[in-house]
Amino acid sequence: MSDKEVRSPEERARRLIMASLDGELSGGERGELERLLDAHPTLRAEWARFQRVKEVTETMALRPAPEEVWSDYWASVYSRLERGIGWILFSLGAIVLLSYGAWAGVKELIADATIPWFVKVSLLALTVGAVVLLVSVVREKVFVARRQRYKDVER
Amino acid sequence: MEFAFVEQNEASERALVQRARAGDRRAFGELVTRYMRRAYYAALGLVGSHEDALDLSQEAFARAFRARANLDPELPFYGYLYQIVRRLCFNFLRDSRTRRVRMEEATPWLMNQAGAKAAAADPGRSAERSELCAQVQAAIERLPEREREVLVLKEFEGLRYREIAELLGIPIGTVMSRLYTARRNLAAELEGVL
Numbered sequence: 001m002s003d004k005e006v007r008s009p010e011e012r013a014r015r016l017i018m019a020s021l022d023g024e025l026s027g028g029e030r031g032e033l034e035r036l037l038d039a040h041p042t043l044r045a046e047w048a049r050f051q052r053v054k055e056v057t058e059t060m061a062l063r064p065a066p067e068e069v070w071s072d073y074w075a076s077v078y079s080r081l082e083r084g085i086g087w088i089l090f091s092l093g094a095i096v097l098l099s100y101g102a103w104a105g106v107k108e109l110i111a112d113a114t115i116p117w118f119v120k121v122s123l124l125a126l127t128v129g130a131v132v133l134l135v136s137v138v139r140e141k142v143f144v145a146r147r148q149r150y151k152d153v154e155r
Numbered sequence: 156m157e158f159a160f161v162e163q164n165e166a167s168e169r170a171l172v173q174r175a176r177a178g179d180r181r182a183f184g185e186l187v188t189r190y191m192r193r194a195y196y197a198a199l200g201l202v203g204s205h206e207d208a209l210d211l212s213q214e215a216f217a218r219a220f221r222a223r224a225n226l227d228p229e230l231p232f233y234g235y236l237y238q239i240v241r242r243l244c245f246n247f248l249r250d251s252r253t254r255r256v257r258m259e260e261a262t263p264w265l266m267n268q269a270g271a272k273a274a275a276a277d278p279g280r281s282a283e284r285s286e287l288c289a290q291v292q293a294a295i296e297r298l299p300e301r302e303r304e305v306l307v308l309k310e311f312e313g314l315r316y317r318e319i320a321e322l323l324g325i326p327i328g329t330v331m332s333r334l335y336t337a338r339r340n341l342a343a344e345l346e347g348v349l
Binding site for chain 1: 180184187188191192195196199200205208209213214216217220221263264265266267268284287288291306309310311315316328331332334335338339341342345349
């Protein structure tokens with residue numbers, strides 16, 4: 001146990017108990033723990049309870065995965081990598097085609113004299129709104145996420 | 156002899172990371188093969204389900220490759236990967252929908268090390284052990300995620316305090332405090348059976 005910077009005697013005792021259970025006590029620390037346990041019966045009772053917990057968890061292990069999992073593992077990761085590129089290309093293509101389709105449609109509708117002016121204005125507002133929303137989402141994804149200093153901090 | 160092997164291993168990992176950073180998928184594949192078991196078991200200890208651990212650990216590798224520009228050949232690759240694994244696992248656990256499904260489909264992810272031989276020799280004792288194992292598993296699942304993480308790294312992955320501290324980027328004292336709280340909570344949960 002190398003971290004000696006502890007705030008209180010209780011904290012020190014707790015850490016000594018943990019290090020003792022996990023075999024990370026130095027010779028001097030072992031003596032220190034013994035003295036603490038002799039002086040505080042409640043601490044000794046707690047130590048004994050922790051020892052029982054340790055004895056139980058020591059007999060247990062993570063259940064092994066079936067062996068065939070490992071032979072297909074890299075192939076599955078590789079598929080994910082390919083799918084990622086596929087999705088980017090698909091999204092880019094879809095955005096370009098949809099934008100072109102929307103532009104062509106709007107242009108045609110505006111040129112059509114039989115369509116009432118308020119329908120044309122609504123359609124224009126709808127198109128401009130969709131573009132603003134799209135740009136806003138893309139901007140947030142690309143720039144804000146990149147500059148967010150605390151994006152990796154877990155809440 | 157052992158030192159030479161460690162150095163050689165580190166040098167080969169550094170070379171693989173450098174190649175992976177440049178987009179070499181074969182090199183990245185070697186890193187995956189090297190660390191897939193560790194990543195899987197780390198995820199299993201955190202989420203407690205084979206299917207989810209497999210999915211999350213594979214996703215972590217995929218994300219590590221996509222963000223390969225952040226890889227530092229001078230730092231251990233597993234440390235970088237583990238940060239992604241734990242973030243994915245914690246997000247997964249926090250997702251209320253997944254939590255609901257998980258409660259409905261609880262599967263055993265811990266086992267008694269005594270194994271099948273002991274079970275054949277004494278079936279009564281074996282049933283008792285399985286029951287205890289299920290209780291310990293349920294108690295660990297109820298621990299807060301950070302306590303569970305430290306407990307799993309210590310008890311089931313066998314890491315030393317220094318290694319846990321390095322992996323999580325926290326002081327050794329914090330590792331010990333979390334371990335203390337985890338064991339205290341575990342002791343309280345298992346009071347009737349200990």
